[in-house]
Amino acid sequence: MKLTETQIGEHLQRIPGWSRDGNQIVRELKFENFKSAMSFVNRVAEAAEAMDHHPDILIHGWNNVRLSLMTHSHGGLTEKDFTLAGQINQLD
């Protein structure tokens, strides 16, 4: 079920580093090098596969990773997005 604006605001407070970007929530992370960035991306991929919920992942400028989450089937944000975001925050 798509979350309301109020729910989204509350959920965002529980996942430091993430912010709203239109229909999505996004987080930008910087790593020491490309290898560390890729290693993080692979941990994210594992969590995503386990939940069968897949963020868009952009690796850019060799050591930056931008993650974007939304529930495409609902055209917006659901509990699933915040659950995965919370899991990802345990990984970096």
Added chain:
Amino acid sequence: MKLTETQIGEHLQRIPGWSRDGNQIVRELKFENFKSAMSFVNRVAEAAEAMDHHPDILIHGWNNVRLSLMTHSHGGLTEKDFTLAGQINQLD
């Protein structure tokens, strides 16, 4: 050394799937699933590390990968970009 427009045009013909996008060359690939997309991304990452030349990599819509290459230190396209693009074309 930054390549001329003529050189870029010639080089592009040798790397099927890639096209020009401003200062970059880009390729978009579709995979069967997220796992295959990630496996490809990891092979690209290995080639990139070996050359110490890193494309921007976007994994999106769970099974699509968009690669973008340029030589930031030269503000444009160099031989290095086309060498890596050629190597990447052996990987998919």
